[in-house]
Amino acid sequence: MSKYCFGVDLGGTTVKIGLFTPEGEVVEKWEIPTRTQENGSKILPDIADAILAKMQERGIAREAVIGVGIGVPGPVDDAGVIYRAVNLGWGVFNINETLGGLLGIDVKAGNDANVAALGEMWCGGGKGYKDIVLATLGTGIGGGIITNGKIVTGSKGAGGEIGHIHLVDDEPDACGCGNHGCFEQYGSATGIVRLAKRRLAASEEDSVLRTAQAEGTLSAKAVFDAVKGGDKIACEIAEEFGSYLGKGFAAIAAVVNPEVFVLGGGVSKAGEILFGYIAKNYEKYAFHACRNAVFKLATLGNDAGIYGAAKLVLG
């Protein structure tokens, strides 16, 4: 009998579901809407219905399903207890027990960013490594830490929240978390735009980024395109940005000593140029025994969550 597992990535608007073989082949993937009304009480029943319908359609027996893994947008501990997910209207309850009860199949839940890191280790940019840090540089910095093949969950599921490492004391703007001076205020796509605006306001020097700012197209991509064109101000902004990323990653490395940092999200599209600025600064700030960590691109994109969720149940 062929064996299967399901990987579920629960987002605020859609639920991605993948049917996998234990070897990491995607047999099929599809999406259903996330119905957040009535405090999100329909979400898990909808997911259970979708999975049971797929098993019936394909003639897959319960005994053939190793388990269902699910990544959710909130802190989840190792027992599957979620400590609130504001976007979904969820309070505190045990996802493993609730969804497992609806399915009659073993369920393992994890935080979505941590689960994505597991996916990148299994089949993506971190393949072949067991100690990885995933950093998704987008609106914020999403992160997940894998040590010896296992997610670092922490006591309340907030392990791997690398975006909120405190880096700067005198930051006037508040981070989304309410604190001031968090890593993601500098090292994300939003962060580099903030750095760019501050740098442009600090002098009157010429830069192609002034045109971009006037046209409302100042973005992480605009900065790195200008770096490629040799724009002096853009190079200074990239240097500052790389310095924050180097400091943040060096702080993480001193705790978990990863083999590889896997970078995803919009900013990572800047590619080799970005890696150069980060690696140079990382080597400057990292403890000597951590310096040989390498930087690689995430390769699974939006599918990292379903891969990692499937891997959760495979162990």
Ligand SMILES: [Zn+2]
């Ligand atoms: Zn924060």
